[in-house]
Amino acid sequence: MDKNYHVFSDGRIERTDDTVRVVTDDGEKKYVPIENANAFFLHGQIDFNTRLMSFLNDQGVALHVFGWEDYYAGSVMPERGQTSGRTVVSQVRAYDDTAHRRRLAAAIVLGGIHNMRTNLVYYDGRGYDLERHISELEQVADRVAEDVPIDELLGIEATARKEYYQAFNKILPSEFQLTRREYNPPPNEVNSLISFGNSLVYANCVSAIRATALDPTISYLHEPGERRYSLSLDLADLFKPVLADRVLFRLVNRNQITKDDFETDLGSCLLNETGRQMYTKAFEETLERTVEHPSLNRKVSYQYLMRLEAYKLKKHLLTGESYDSFKRWW
Numbered sequence: 001m002d003k004n005y006h007v008f009s010d011g012r013i014e015r016t017d018d019t020v021r022v023v024t025d026d027g028e029k030k031y032v033p034i035e036n037a038n039a040f041f042l043h044g045q046i047d048f049n050t051r052l053m054s055f056l057n058d059q060g061v062a063l064h065v066f067g068w069e070d071y072y073a074g075s076v077m078p079e080r081g082q083t084s085g086r087t088v089v090s091q092v093r094a095y096d097d098t099a100h101r102r103r104l105a106a107a108i109v110l111g112g113i114h115n116m117r118t119n120l121v122y123y124d125g126r127g128y129d130l131e132r133h134i135s136e137l138e139q140v141a142d143r144v145a146e147d148v149p150i151d152e153l154l155g156i157e158a159t160a161r162k163e164y165y166q167a168f169n170k171i172l173p174s175e176f177q178l179t180r181r182e183y184n185p186p187p188n189e190v191n192s193l194i195s196f197g198n199s200l201v202y203a204n205c206v207s208a209i210r211a212t213a214l215d216p217t218i219s220y221l222h223e224p225g226e227r228r229y230s231l232s233l234d235l236a237d238l239f240k241p242v243l244a245d246r247v248l249f250r251l252v253n254r255n256q257i258t259k260d261d262f263e264t265d266l267g268s269c270l271l272n273e274t275g276r277q278m279y280t281k282a283f284e285e286t287l288e289r290t291v292e293h294p295s296l297n298r299k300v301s302y303q304y305l306m307r308l309e310a311y312k313l314k315k316h317l318l319t320g321e322s323y324d325s326f327k328r329w330w
Contacts, residue, residue: 010044011044041203173252200244
């Protein structure tokens with residue numbers, strides 16, 4: 001898989017000859033080999049122009065922008081390599097078919113709960129005593145059925161995630177505690193890490209969907225809305241526990257991220273530049289990890305698993321083949 005590049009410094013990003021150059025406000029110049037780039041993630045105050053956008057479009061490279069408080073602000077996506085009116089029509093028909101939409105939404109909720117539970121089972125096996133939370137997640141999962149209305153499925157998913165987040169306080173050290181999930185803005189370190197990680201998962205799902213002919217605005221669990229790629233919200237729910245949460249646990253428990261890596265201002269708590277660099281480095285290393293795929297009989301990266309999920313959904317919509325959402329098997 002191609003690489004993601006994260007830019008934290010303020011400055012500008014520009015095309016120079018047949019590559020991309022980042023010029024920081026202090027005059028430092030960094031060159032990026034465009035031939036193996038998947039996407040750029042802009043975290044600083046970065047200027048860019050249409051010449052760069054035209055070049056990135058030709059190269060099939062996405063640009064993901066993070067704004068104030070490191071919220072995901074949006075993406076500039078290259079023209080899709082694949083276009084298929086048949087695929088989009090099938091997506092819309094599945095959305096308009098109440099029974100079909102509920103089946104897909106239920107599969108996504110079940111996959112998300114399974115992956116949350118897998119994390120807890122892992123840490124329970126290492127002496128964190130999470131049996132009660134695991135049991136609660138199993139009971140919540142039992143409430144998911146293909147005929148459950150979408151708003152109820154969203155409620156079930158929220159209940160599962162609330163139970164899951166309660167287990168964080170047992171996994172993390174005492175100085176990193178999660179009283180409750182808050183994100184607008186995040187008031188403490190754990191909320192800040194969750195929000196930042198989730199935004200990276202979401203942006204990577206945007207890139208994964210772009211590789212298919214799926215329309216990223218047509219979704220099944222989350223309601224399609226204005227100015228957001230709601231299908232990425234659906235897929236991100238499957239991968240947040242596997243990517244964002246495991247990175248969070250690992251960095252905090254190994255003391256690689258400490259309270260010195262955050263800055264607090266006006267009721268918000270955000271990773272500083274050092275903290276963001278540490279987190280994204282661990283996140284990208286996780287994306288590059290590989291696992292033996294049971295169907296493909298070869299190793300694939302965590303990053304490629306997101307693309308496979310999009311292709312799997314597309315195949316279901318076009319052929320009617322059963323859709324089983326991603327569930328961590330290793």
